[in-house]
Amino acid sequence: DTGVSQDPRHKITKRGQNVTFRCDPISEHNRLYWYRQTLGQGPEFLTYFQNEAQLEKSRLLSDRFSAERPKGSFSTLEIQRTEQGDSAMYLCASSLKGAGDTQYFGPGTRLTVL
Amino acid sequence: QKEVEQNSGPLSVPEGAIASLNCTYSDRGSQSFFWYRQYSGKSPELIMFIYSNGDKEDGRFTAQLNKASQYVSLLIRDSQPSDSATYLCAVNERGSNYKLTFGKGTLLTVNP
Numbered sequence: 001d002t003g004v005s006q007d008p009r010h011k012i013t014k015r016g017q018n019v020t021f022r023c024d025p026i027s028e029h030n031r032l033y034w035y036r037q038t039l040g041q042g043p044e045f046l047t048y049f050q051n052e053a054q055l056e057k058s059r060l061l062s063d064r065f066s067a068e069r070p071k072g073s074f075s076t077l078e079i080q081r082t083e084q085g086d087s088a089m090y091l092c093a094s095s096l097k098g099a100g101d102t103q104y105f106g107p108g109t110r111l112t113v114l
Numbered sequence: 115q116k117e118v119e120q121n122s123g124p125l126s127v128p129e130g131a132i133a134s135l136n137c138t139y140s141d142r143g144s145q146s147f148f149w150y151r152q153y154s155g156k157s158p159e160l161i162m163f164i165y166s167n168g169d170k171e172d173g174r175f176t177a178q179l180n181k182a183s184q185y186v187s188l189l190i191r192d193s194q195p196s197d198s199a200t201y202l203c204a205v206n207e208r209g210s211n212y213k214l215t216f217g218k219g220t221l222l223t224v225n226p
Contacts, residue, residue, distance in 0.1 A: 033212070040218065041218055045214065101212055104160060106157060108157040
């Protein structure tokens with residue numbers, strides 16, 4: 001299967017700890033997105049990469065959040081000094097520019113902050 | 115603030131019936147519209163996309179778009195219990211072909 005993959009699938013951490021999530025997009029996709037989803041809500045856009053360039057960050061993304069896509073392939077999302085309000089499903093999606101930009105989602109990383 | 119509105123449901127239909135899911139959006143400049151299905155605890159799965167006014171059919175699914183009314187819908191024919199899930203409507207923002215705004219989703223239950 002060559003879909004979007006994310007690691008880990010689940011993460012439980014204590015408040016104040018740092019966590020890092022990884023996303024591997026569909027291999028030929030040059031656009032990569034991070035979303036956050038909480039219970040009963042639709043996914044909310046966090047940030048977007050085209051190749052290795054981070055082109056937009058949502059106002060939802062505080063300074064504790066940082067994302068990278070160093071070689072235009074996989075991406076990481078780091079949350080520093082986690083808070084209980086960070087508990088959510090973190091979703092990665094990828095798309096191919098020029099092919100309708102249809103976004104395909106990975107399985108997500110469920111974060112629980114205790 | 116761009117908004118996408120969906121009835122939260124639950125929408126309950128008997129097996130074999132047509133399920134109709136509706137979505138309205140506020141950004142008149144939106145160009146791309148997507149329907150995703152999300153099973154409980156899983157990630158969204160693309161069902162259909164539509165760009166032009168009118169109907170688009172794919173198997174048991176039909177997406178309908180009316181840009182003048184800022185309305186998009188998804189019809190599921192011959193509903194099956196396996197269709198029971200939350201259906202998310204997503205709309206791109208004006209001037210952006212990448213940032214999607216999602217509705218909260220409609221929970222569909224298909225009863226055997």
